[in-house]
Structure formats: structure tokens, C-alpha cells
Amino acid sequence: MNKPEIILLGVNHKTAPVEVREKLALKEEETPPLQLFSEIPGCRETVFLSTCNRVEVIACADTPELMGHIKEFWFKRAGLDEAAVRDAFYECRGTEAVKHLFRVASSLDSMIVGEPQILGQLKDAYRAAAEAGSAGLILNRLLHRAFSVAKRVRTETRIASQAVSISYAAVELARKIFGDLKGKNALLVGAGEMAELAAQHLKANGVTGLAVANRTLQRAVDLARDLGGTAVSLEELDQELVRADIVISSTGAPGVVITADQVRSIMRPRRHRLLFFIDIAVPRDIDPEVNSIENVFLYDIDELKEVVEENRAEREKEAMKAERMVEEEVLKFVSWIDSLDIVPVIREIMARGEQIRKQELAKSSKCLNDLSKKQKKAVEALTRSIVNKLLHHPVTSIKQCRDMQNSDEFIAAACRLFNIEGAGHEEQRSGKAQDSQDGHAEQENVT
Amino acid sequence: MHDFLFQIALFIYFFAAAGFVAHVITMRKGAERIAAMALSCGFVVHTIAIALLWHALGHPPIVNMHETLSFLAWAMSGSFLIFHHYSKVKSMGAFATPLIVVVMTASSMQHDRMLPLPPALKSLWLPIHATICLLAYAVLALAFVISIMFLLQERQIKRKRLGGIFRRLPSLDALDSAAETCIKIGFPLLTLGIVTGSIWAEQAWGAYWSWDPKETWSLITWFLYAALLHQRFTVGWRGRRAAIMTIIGFLTLLFTFIGVNYLLPGAHTYATWYD
Structure with missing residues (x-):
């Protein structure tokens, strides 16, 4: 077979x-x-x-x-x-x-x-x-x-x-500050490539409004068109800061572009709404002091990288745990496959018959003690022959089932009929309740 | 019987609190579901206990400290359950239910002597005034819990510590607006509580306001919450400052509710009435 x-x-x-x-x-x-x-x-x-x-x-x-x-x-x-x-x-x-x-x-x-x-x-x-x-x-x-x-x-x-890239980390943080990003406004200051990527992620996660401010207006207009936002000039920055919820800054400017005083002064007009700055420029665009202002949060590129690194390390640890789980489940599955093999099934059935025969003989041994040796032998032969006759047909059918279309189901049925729990059935016993539950959930998923 | 049920409710609340805490630690959804179910059961048992006590006393069981605290815990678990059902603030149970257990335990440690109601308290205004006040306290206690959660989460984000606490707490905006909702419900109740108290005072003692310490401190509490709401509506106060204000407001409330009775003599001495 x-x-x-x-x-x-x-x-x-x-x-x-x-x-x-x-x-x-x-x-x-x-x-x-x-x-x-x-x-x-x-x-x-x-x-x-x-x-x-x-x-x-x-x-x-x-x-x-x-x-x-x-x-x-x-x-x-x-x-x-x-x-x-x-x-x-x-x-x-x-x-x-x-x-x-x-x-x-x-x-x-x-x-x-x-x-x-x-x-x-x-x-x-x-x-x-x-x-x-x-x-x-x-x-x-x-x-x-x-x-x-x-x-x-x-x-x-x-x-x-966990977020394993800078822009994912930025989105994750924004989520922890604002919850739902729907209806929130993002502002790009400077039009770097990484800022573009982060903006795309924010948009994909529900950010509604997007403004791009850049030194060269043409670049701002191009990027705004690509991302589906509006272009503004750097002179309008204060106004835009009042409107924005998330600011991504990535200019090539040598000094600070957004100062702490500037941010302090816009908090009142923006009615103290939370404000999240992401500074991915090197050198930094935003005064680090900004982070100490109430309801304002500032993360620079190194801090975001740290988040990403931590997440990555954590993920590797988690992946190892996951690998162990997979190994465990593989073993369970393989033993199920093995149980479909007919040889152990037949052996089990025969053993079960023999076991029952012996048990029943033992029960009646008191009454049978008076029998002569010859009679005892006859009883032995008789019981054995009954068991063999009973099992003969099932066993030959199982042997022949390899030619059948649905032989696996046939064997599974045989196992159930004879109540056999071979090595391969460990898992069915231990995981029965869970199995049926999982099966249920999966059924819903696939249909 | 009511006492037995009270003890059972306390036990179930404790179990629910353990469940919510376990959920926050292990992040297993099942723990939270079980905890919420347990809390609902505890609430039902507690309700029956209070009803039985009411029946036995012949007046609402909100006179002595044991009864009052028990009622407060009942109102807190009720309002938390409603909150939990409608707007789920992640992990809130782990902060709110332990507080309920504390209030219940405090209640169980108080003398529970059933004496006839003193004549001064015999009035329809007793259940109205006391119930409204205690409901206000319960809802404002939830605002307090949420504000603590806000400060915790705000600190994590500011200091860039994005570990377990960060992951388990909800977003700042969600916490802020949840606290606001609680205060928007709690403040009108508090106002109503003071007004009904004043009307009752007029009937019982002939004066609407007599600057009894309890009255004075209620007014101070009321002003704190009024200022907070006012600032929220006019200049958009929110976040850290609003959270700190909410916490101060609640601590003042706590003093008004308990401290005044023990420290300052006056007409509201239900705590020491029989001692």
C-alpha cells in the first residue's frame, strides 16, 4: 500500500x-x-x-x-x-x-x-x-x-x-495620538522622498487633508498633485500649522525651520488640539524644545529608527516563538497522516479482538476451571475462531481498500467503528474540543 | 440576606477586576469578555442586595457610610458597564474596576447598623438628592480614571517609551474625548444634586444655603468642574491640562464626600451619625 x-x-x-x-x-x-x-x-x-x-x-x-x-x-x-x-x-x-x-x-x-x-x-x-x-x-x-x-x-x-519601517512607525504613533486618522490634516514641510512615503502611508490610513510647503513652489505643486493635496508657500507656514494635525518635515535647510516659540504661539489659535511633528530631516528642522510644549509631540529620525529597531528585535523574538508553534502543529498533522496507514490499523483491530477475547475468558475463568484440559483447549480455540471470523471480513476489506477512490475516509471510518486510537490519533483526542471550534470558524471564513 | 448578597457582589467585583487586569497583562480577548460578564453578574447581585436592604429599612439605603459607599460602587459599576458597552475605551476596565473594588471594600468595613431614620432625613428629597449626587460622583470617578490613563499614555509618548503600556492603552484623543463625555454627564448631575440639596435644606431648616462645610466644599468642587468645562468650550483646553484638572476636581470631590464628614462638623454628618 x-x-x-x-x-x-x-x-x-x-x-x-x-x-x-x-x-x-x-x-x-x-x-x-x-x-x-x-x-x-x-x-x-x-x-x-x-x-x-x-x-x-x-x-x-x-x-x-x-x-x-x-x-x-x-x-x-x-x-x-x-x-x-x-x-x-x-x-x-x-x-x-x-x-x-x-x-x-x-x-x-x-x-x-x-x-x-x-x-x-x-x-x-x-x-x-x-x-x-x-x-x-x-x-x-x-x-x-x-x-x-x-x-x-x-x-x-x-x-x-509592529511597525518595521520608519513610515509605518510614524503611522503607528499617529494612531496612538489621534486614534482614528480620518478627518485629520497632514502637512509636509519640504518635499523629500521619505516624507512622500510617510505621507502616502498616512493617506492610506485615512488622513483626509494634505498640504505641501516647499521652498521651490514648483516641487510642492508637483508633489501635491501626486499625493492629492494642495501646495502652499513657506510664508503661509504658520497658518498651515494651525490647521495641521501631523507635520512631516524634511527640508534640506541648514538650521531650524520651526521654532518652539512659533509652535507655542499657534497652540491657542488651534484651540490646543494635539499636534504631532515628525522630523526626518538631517540636520533637524524642528527645535527639539518643541516636544516639551503641552499637547505637542515631536519625534526625530533617530527616535523613529529606535522604535523600528526595538520592534524588529521584538519581532524576531516573536518569530522564534511562532516557529516553535509551527513545529508543534506539523508534528500533530504528520501523526494524523500516519494514522491513515492501514498496517497499524489492521494490527490494532486484531489486537483489540484478542484483548476482548482474553478479558471475557478471564471473567468466566471461575466457571471454566472445572473443565478438563482438552475442553479448555476447545474453548480457547472456539473463542479465537469467533473473533477471527468476525474480524475476517472487515480486515480483508481494509486490505483491499487501497484501490478505492475514497480509501482515506474508509480507513478513518474503520478506526471509528473499532474505536481505535492509534499513535496518530493522539491529536484527535487532545485537541477535540478545539478542533471542532476551529473547524467551525474556518468554515465561516472559507464559505 | 442583603448582607450575604453584598459580600457575593464584592467577591464577583474582585474577580472581574482580576479578569480585566489579566486581560491587560496577557492581551487575551477572552479574559476581558469573561471579566465584563462577571461584572454584569456582580452588578445584578448588588442591585438585588440594595433592593432587599431598601425593603428592610423602608427608606432608600443611602444614609450611613456603609450604604452610601455601597451605592456609589453600584453606580460606578453601572455607569462603567454602560460606558463599556457603548464606547469602548481599551483597557479601561483594568483601571476602573479596581477602584470599584476599593469603594466596595471601604463600604464593607463600615458599621452597618440599621437604625430608624432620624427625623431630619425623613423626606422625599433624601432619595432624590442623594441618588443624584452619588450618580454624579460615580460618573466623575470614571472621568478621573480615564484622566489617569491619559496622563500615563501622554507620558509614554512624550518620553518615547513605546513599550507595553503604550501598546495597551488607547489613543490620546480617545481618552480625552471619553473624559470629556463623562464630565459633560457628571457636571449637570452635580449641579442638580446641589440644587435639590438646597431645596431640601430650605424645607428642613428653612434656608437654601447656610454655608455648612459640605455645602461650601460642594460649591468649590462645582466651580472647579465649571471652570474646566468653561475652558474646554471657550479656548479648547484639552489634553494634559484638562486631565490634571479633572484629577484635582475629583480629589476635591472626594474630600467633599468623605473628608468633610470626618474633619469638619456640620449637618451632613451621615458618616458619624450613629457613632
């Missing part, structure tokens, strides 16, 4: 350039790639995951040769030379494949570790496979486990909660 084997192959942003990934995504094909792959002989179940950072096929293989078949087919369709991309390809089987998928789902394999989109993309890929009927017992279970591992990683570690 060859056990179904989970295989996973593909490329990601670390191994292959975007040109290769694009080709492998098979976007040009008329038939969806998922269907193409599932038609390869020996391919029992398939999920096709294609995002901007990775293209992967996850399959349940009947034969070990399937990996080669898929690759051959894939390269031909993508119009790629096998020798050229062989190094970019990763191929994992069994435990390795499970682990890879769990890490992808938990965003541990992402370009930005902890980013949440990948889970949604994986769910989409699974939904497509489920609708096409190409995900069966094993991949269903595998993907559902992957989703719940990802959920566990997200809720039990702080991997996804």
Missing part, C-alpha cells in the same frame, strides 16, 4: 525573480492552472497558490514520481528551460511540505514577516480548489490546519503587531 504523500513545489521571492514567477503563474492559460495540474495522472488532490511573491503547487501524490511529472508539465507550459530554473525551485515532501505550508500561512516565509495578506490569498487558493473539487480529505485537513496554525500564531505572538 503506498500511502498518499503530500508534496509541495514552487518558487518564491527569495528564490526566483519576478519574470520567472510571472511565467509560472500561468496567467495566459485558458484553463485554470488548478485544473491543468489536477489532470496530471497520479495527482489525487491539488491546490494552486499564486501571489505576487510566490507560486506553489500543493498536491497529494499517489506515486513518488508525481513531483517530476508536475515539474515537467509546468516548465513546458510556462515556456521555461528546466536547467535554468532548477535552482530556483524548492521541492518538499511529507513533513517538509507540511512545515513549509504552515510557515507560509503564518507569514513566516513572507517578504515582510508577519504581514497578514498571505493568509487571505491562501484561503482564496483553497476556496478555488474546494469549488473545483480538487481538494480532498487530506488537503482539506491540511489547509484547515494551516489556517488555524496561522490564527494561533497571530493571536498568541505579537508577530503582526
Whole structure:
């Protein structure tokens, strides 16, 4: 009996350039790639995951040769030379494949570790496979486990909660000052590239108004047009400071552009509304004294970098915790797969029969003591034969089930009928309550 | 029976406070949900306890210090629950519920002797005046808690310490406007409390205002909150200064409520009435 084997192959942003990934995504094909792959002989179940950072096929293989078949087919369709991309390809089987998928789902394999989109993309890929009927017992279970591992990683570690770039850190801080950024106004003083990036992030997070003040007005006008804001001259700075909530300063000026007295004087006209300065210029544009003014907060580039560094260190620590969780879940899943093997199942069934036989004999041993040796032997033979006869048909059916379409379900059913809890069923026992809960939540997510 | 229920309510409040604190430390959502549920249960039990006591006494149980503090804790958990339901200020439970537990514990340590009501207090104005005042105190206590949270968070951001406290507390704006809401509700109640007290004084003693220490200090408290609101509306005071003012206002209120009874003699001596 060859056990179904989970295989996973593909490329990601670390191994292959975007040109290769694009080709492998098979976007040009008329038939969806998922269907193409599932038609390869020996391919029992398939999920096709294609995002901007990775293209992967996850399959349940009947034969070990399937990996080669898929690759051959894939390269031909993508119009790629096998020798050229062989190094970019990763191929994992069994435990390795499970682990890879769990890490992808938990965003541990992402370009930005902890980013949440990948889970949604994986769910989409699974939904497509489920609708096409190409995900069966094993991949269903595998993907559902992957989703719940990802959920566990997200809720039990702080991997996804930290800003790891300057502009993210700026947005995070702005959020902690203003809460909702909707309806807030940002002001760019100077039109540096980093300021532009930060402004984009703020806009993406809901900031409504945006003004750009620059020494050369033309640059301000250009940038304002790009970002969807208004251009103002530096002479109007005081007026603009009254309106603004978040000020990002990045001029190339040698001295201070915004003084503490200037800020003090605008606090009354702005009715003491909170004001957040982000100074990313070197040398600094804003008098550090500004931070000591009530309701005004100033962060310069070094302070933001510090926030980012702290977050990064924290994230690495959290990622290690997440890796441990993944390992744990992989072990659980692999033991479930192992339990699908028929040999231990048959052995268990036989052992169970023998055990019952012995127990029952022991119970009646008092009455049977008077029997002669010969009679005792006959009783022994009789009971054994009953057990064997009873188990004969179930056991032969299990042996033959490898030829059946849904053999996995058949074996699972057999295990339940005989109440067998083999090594592989540890997890089902311990995680039963949680399992059903997770399954429920996931069902909602995928449908 | 009412005393037994009171003890149970105290215990449940304690459990809820522990839950809210656990939520802030571990950041697990479940802890908060359980804590909020526990607090609701505690509130119901407490309500029954107060109702039973009212029935047994034949007048509202807001006369001696034990009853008054118990009622205050009840009003605080009620208003916190409403607050928690409508506008959720992250992590607020961990600050508000311990205060409720403190008030309840203080109440449980007071003498609880059921004596007939002294004639001076026999009036319909007793429940009206005392209830309104205690509700005002409860809501203003919430404003106090929120202001403390504001100062904490403001300090973290100013000093650039963006650690655990920073992550767990809500945004400055959210805290500021929550405190403002509480004061906007609490201040009119406080005003109403003083007015009803004055009317009652006229009926009981024949004068609206007699500069009894309690009255004087209530007026001082009232002026503090009035000034705060006035500054908010006219020049847009907010943030740190408003938070400090709210805290000062509440401390004055606390003195008016408890300190005056012990330190300065006057007509409002419900605390020492029977001692």
C-alpha cells in the first residue's frame, strides 16, 4: 500500500525573480492552472497558490514520481528551460511540505514577516480548489490546519503587531495620538522622498487633508498633485500649522525651520488640539524644545529608527516563538497522516479482538476451571475462531481498500467503528474540543 | 440576606477586576469578555442586595457610610458597564474596576447598623438628592480614571517609551474625548444634586444655603468642574491640562464626600451619625 504523500513545489521571492514567477503563474492559460495540474495522472488532490511573491503547487501524490511529472508539465507550459530554473525551485515532501505550508500561512516565509495578506490569498487558493473539487480529505485537513496554525500564531505572538519601517512607525504613533486618522490634516514641510512615503502611508490610513510647503513652489505643486493635496508657500507656514494635525518635515535647510516659540504661539489659535511633528530631516528642522510644549509631540529620525529597531528585535523574538508553534502543529498533522496507514490499523483491530477475547475468558475463568484440559483447549480455540471470523471480513476489506477512490475516509471510518486510537490519533483526542471550534470558524471564513 | 448578597457582589467585583487586569497583562480577548460578564453578574447581585436592604429599612439605603459607599460602587459599576458597552475605551476596565473594588471594600468595613431614620432625613428629597449626587460622583470617578490613563499614555509618548503600556492603552484623543463625555454627564448631575440639596435644606431648616462645610466644599468642587468645562468650550483646553484638572476636581470631590464628614462638623454628618 503506498500511502498518499503530500508534496509541495514552487518558487518564491527569495528564490526566483519576478519574470520567472510571472511565467509560472500561468496567467495566459485558458484553463485554470488548478485544473491543468489536477489532470496530471497520479495527482489525487491539488491546490494552486499564486501571489505576487510566490507560486506553489500543493498536491497529494499517489506515486513518488508525481513531483517530476508536475515539474515537467509546468516548465513546458510556462515556456521555461528546466536547467535554468532548477535552482530556483524548492521541492518538499511529507513533513517538509507540511512545515513549509504552515510557515507560509503564518507569514513566516513572507517578504515582510508577519504581514497578514498571505493568509487571505491562501484561503482564496483553497476556496478555488474546494469549488473545483480538487481538494480532498487530506488537503482539506491540511489547509484547515494551516489556517488555524496561522490564527494561533497571530493571536498568541505579537508577530503582526509592529511597525518595521520608519513610515509605518510614524503611522503607528499617529494612531496612538489621534486614534482614528480620518478627518485629520497632514502637512509636509519640504518635499523629500521619505516624507512622500510617510505621507502616502498616512493617506492610506485615512488622513483626509494634505498640504505641501516647499521652498521651490514648483516641487510642492508637483508633489501635491501626486499625493492629492494642495501646495502652499513657506510664508503661509504658520497658518498651515494651525490647521495641521501631523507635520512631516524634511527640508534640506541648514538650521531650524520651526521654532518652539512659533509652535507655542499657534497652540491657542488651534484651540490646543494635539499636534504631532515628525522630523526626518538631517540636520533637524524642528527645535527639539518643541516636544516639551503641552499637547505637542515631536519625534526625530533617530527616535523613529529606535522604535523600528526595538520592534524588529521584538519581532524576531516573536518569530522564534511562532516557529516553535509551527513545529508543534506539523508534528500533530504528520501523526494524523500516519494514522491513515492501514498496517497499524489492521494490527490494532486484531489486537483489540484478542484483548476482548482474553478479558471475557478471564471473567468466566471461575466457571471454566472445572473443565478438563482438552475442553479448555476447545474453548480457547472456539473463542479465537469467533473473533477471527468476525474480524475476517472487515480486515480483508481494509486490505483491499487501497484501490478505492475514497480509501482515506474508509480507513478513518474503520478506526471509528473499532474505536481505535492509534499513535496518530493522539491529536484527535487532545485537541477535540478545539478542533471542532476551529473547524467551525474556518468554515465561516472559507464559505 | 442583603448582607450575604453584598459580600457575593464584592467577591464577583474582585474577580472581574482580576479578569480585566489579566486581560491587560496577557492581551487575551477572552479574559476581558469573561471579566465584563462577571461584572454584569456582580452588578445584578448588588442591585438585588440594595433592593432587599431598601425593603428592610423602608427608606432608600443611602444614609450611613456603609450604604452610601455601597451605592456609589453600584453606580460606578453601572455607569462603567454602560460606558463599556457603548464606547469602548481599551483597557479601561483594568483601571476602573479596581477602584470599584476599593469603594466596595471601604463600604464593607463600615458599621452597618440599621437604625430608624432620624427625623431630619425623613423626606422625599433624601432619595432624590442623594441618588443624584452619588450618580454624579460615580460618573466623575470614571472621568478621573480615564484622566489617569491619559496622563500615563501622554507620558509614554512624550518620553518615547513605546513599550507595553503604550501598546495597551488607547489613543490620546480617545481618552480625552471619553473624559470629556463623562464630565459633560457628571457636571449637570452635580449641579442638580446641589440644587435639590438646597431645596431640601430650605424645607428642613428653612434656608437654601447656610454655608455648612459640605455645602461650601460642594460649591468649590462645582466651580472647579465649571471652570474646566468653561475652558474646554471657550479656548479648547484639552489634553494634559484638562486631565490634571479633572484629577484635582475629583480629589476635591472626594474630600467633599468623605473628608468633610470626618474633619469638619456640620449637618451632613451621615458618616458619624450613629457613632
